[in-house]
Amino acid sequence: MKISTRGRYALIIMIYLAKNYNSNNFITLKEISDNESISLKYLEKIMALLTKAKLVDTLRGASGGYKLNRSPEEYTILEIIKASEGPIRTVDCDNNCDKKDTCISKKLWCDLDNTLNEFFDNKTLKDLL
Amino acid sequence: MKISTRGRYALIIMIYLAKNYNSNNFITLKEISDNESISLKYLEKIMALLTKAKLVDTLRGASGGYKLNRSPEEYTILEIIKASEGPIRTVDCDNNCDKKDTCISKKLWCDLDNTLNEFFDNKTLKDLL
DNA sequence: TATTATACTACCAATTTGGTAGGAATTACA
């Protein structure tokens, strides 16, 4: 029942970019690394996930970096978590389970997943600022 | 963001005991192992957590086993999860963090923990039956 | 006293977590 540093740092990155949204500048990972005291190399790896999910625009080379491609209120926390940690599935029991039709716990885990999805979907980046 | 098999199997065990609550008999792990297709040795290990948390009464030796020490409606799912998986703390950032006073994410994770605690605390073993 | 069952301790393989390292590709700017 943990959020890993991937998800946690991803949110820190997105909050950082959101704070700089109005300037419309590209922000370097070096700057975020320095300000948030997170290793540049590790941030690169996490940023790759956010880039792949098209949550940010990027520019390579000198004076390049990253910026949001929408306004902060258009990002739900859910998409940030999903991009960095994968979909929310609190248990690993799948449809191959031979007890799936009689499993008493199933509804509980399903409700839990829904509750979590709702929790994160109801909040935007802007809400956090 | 996963519930491990420890928590999942712990719930299966408790549901099994709850179903047999009225008989007032001690139930062996062998029986649960056979019926739920979970290794006896692994169940023993998980059971040790539930025993330590005093969620069940035990009797060693022949015709021994385990049984609930309260009625199913007196067990919240929260105590079962806590006993098997430890307390619900979705992120590992603690009070040593030098950003703890200005951290924007902090409230989110705190809300998340509260939401989860509430989710599990509002349901009893009986609700699942 | 033989059998049945829990209790305890130690071990282990596979996966995930939380990174690091090095270099290639790309862009801006002097």
Place this chain on the structure above:
DNA sequence: TGTAATTCCTACCAAATTGGTAGTATAATA
């Protein structure tokens, strides 16, 4: 046009966690 800055990509790695197994000691009962 060269150089510095920056993202992009691939590979690697140590430590912790997960999901178990194995063996033995201890207790209760018939």
